[in-house]
Amino acid sequence: MKKIVLYISAVTLLLQGCEDDFLDRIPETDITGENFxxxxxxxxxxxxxxxxxxxxxxxxxxxDNMAQYSQGSELEDKLRGTISPETVGGGWSWGQLRNINYxxxxxQKAEGDQTEINHYVGIAKYFRARFYIDKIKRFGSAPWYSKPVETGDEDLLYQANDPRELVVDSIMADLEFAVKHVKEDSDKTRLSKWVALAELSRFSLYEGTFRKYHNEINIGNADRFLKRAVSAADEIINSGSFSLYSTGNPxxxxxxxxxxxxxxxxPEAIMYLDYDSSERTNQNGVVFDYYWGLSKSLADSYLMDNGTSFTTLTGNDQKAIIEIFENRDPRMAQTIMAPGYTRPGSPSPFVTRLSYGGYNQVKFWPKEENKLGWQRSYNDLMVxxxxxxxxxxxxxxxxxETITQADIDKSINKLRERAGMPSLNMAAxxxxxxxxxxxxxxxxGGDNQGLMLELRRERRVELACEGFREQDMYRWKAGSTLAKPQFGIFIPELGEHDVTGDGVPDIAVLNSPEETSPIDDVPDAIKSTLAIYYLNEQGTPTDLYLSGGSQGFVGFNQDHNVPKSFIEPQYYYYPIPLNELVLNPNLQQPPGW
Structure with a gap:
């Protein structure tokens, strides 16, 4: 990314008295409307x-793409019932919007080429649209502000939530302005017309499907947004400016x-964040076996390499990790660590840990040893x-309901071709x-039920670990699935197991430290190298259990102790922090909160 030549101070000042906190003011700087x-x-x-x-x-x-996450998250708190207006972390900050609206x-006082001026106005409107998209996704509605709010603006300071329709239409207007006026920049770290179109396609699909499936909000016009999602995507496709990255090696x-x-x-990147080893690094080096593991549910989603479903395969629910990757969609082993994987800088295959379920994430994991670790990676990330x-x-x-086989061929089947997978046939x-x-x-449901389900599978597989899953499940009104316990790899029986595929046991699962008979026959030389996991210690269950008792999928006792639930329609949103409603009593919580 080009170096930013000026940073506006991020200091937030508080308003006085009963007007404190709930709108961030522009900081005191040398930049004013008079001298800039x-x-x-x-x-x-x-x-x-x-x-x-x-x-x-x-x-x-x-x-449901993740089996276990040791650090916790807002979604986890919500599903386990520990989030509330009193405890929610935030999401109601307005500092970014204040800077954009300023x-x-x-x-308007700028003089010069109007095309140049409109380009930067389009950039600002794109960022305002993104700001409000986050508010819509999180809260369902919010007050729309088109100018900075000053201390004396009583009507704005105490403004209620605007209707979702008004906010969404304002978002669309901002994005349309950006599409029309932002240039076709060849520098993919900068905003371009194509970026604005990509966001327009993304948000239009979100809003169109949310309105279609969430009849409780009683807002129509879903097709209007779906049609714009199509046309925005089609303009990018037909431009010829982008294509899927491929060297022919699936x-x-x-x-x-x-x-x-x-x-x-x-050629696939429309916009990316530029990282550098000396100036700007990221956390790619901790996606693997640090804080989380991926889920059996995600692993099951990958098709067989002949295009048939893995979950309809006889005995699919009895396959150990050294079998599970056989004859599967090649994207599976490029997302989830397969047996025999060797970490950069290590001479031996990595032995997966059951603490997170056994399915480690390799997608985004750097291939060079010097990029591994906290804030040590500098692989660029696509936006x-x-x-x-x-x-x-x-x-x-x-x-x-206008899709044809030709549409599938120019979209989904391009992705499948890159992956070395058979084409998706609409009729089949x-x-x-x-x-x-x-x-x-x-x-x-409907005549295209099978196709719709396969498109959702394709989206889950192709975009796994890119941050789309939560909002996809929300817009499809499929949130209840998020509350189901998630599992890791299959353990056929108590005792020792090979998880690297070399025929030598690497781990052992025992009921307790006192019950060692399942590994009594293991040679001492091998036994001393085993990573041993216990289901019970000192009469108390550990963090892990097996779904079938002495065999089954690795599960987590937290799902027994504090089970998840999904309350409809409340959990499709997050609450506004209570202190914000105290400051502005005209605000309304999302449904159920």
């Missing part, structure tokens, strides 16, 4: 700060897409990529419905 915003260069300087608002995810925290009421290309150091030459656009296009067309999908998918998404 004179020309396009000033506008560029100011909008450079906005790029710090961007981020990229490398995990699907606490969703620009949007002061840029066993490596998908993982390399996320492990490559620089995205600058990647938008062409693969997502293809998924958006196909799903929106399917929701509109609709005549062979996967019962596991049908159970996950019970509100999907």
């Amino acid at each position: 915003f004179n020309n396009p260069k000033d506008l560029e300087t100011y909008t450079n700060e906005f790029y710090d608002y961007l981020g990229a995810s490398t995990s699907d925290y606490s969703t 620009f949007l009421v002061n840029y 066993t490596e290309d998908y993982r390399n897409l996320f492990a490559m150091e620089s995205q600058s030459g990647n 938008y990529r062409f693969g997502e656009v293809l998924l958006n296009y196909a799903e929106a067309k399917a929701e509109l 999908a609709n005549t062979s419905i996967d019962p596991v998918l049908a159970d996950q998404y019970p509100n999907v």
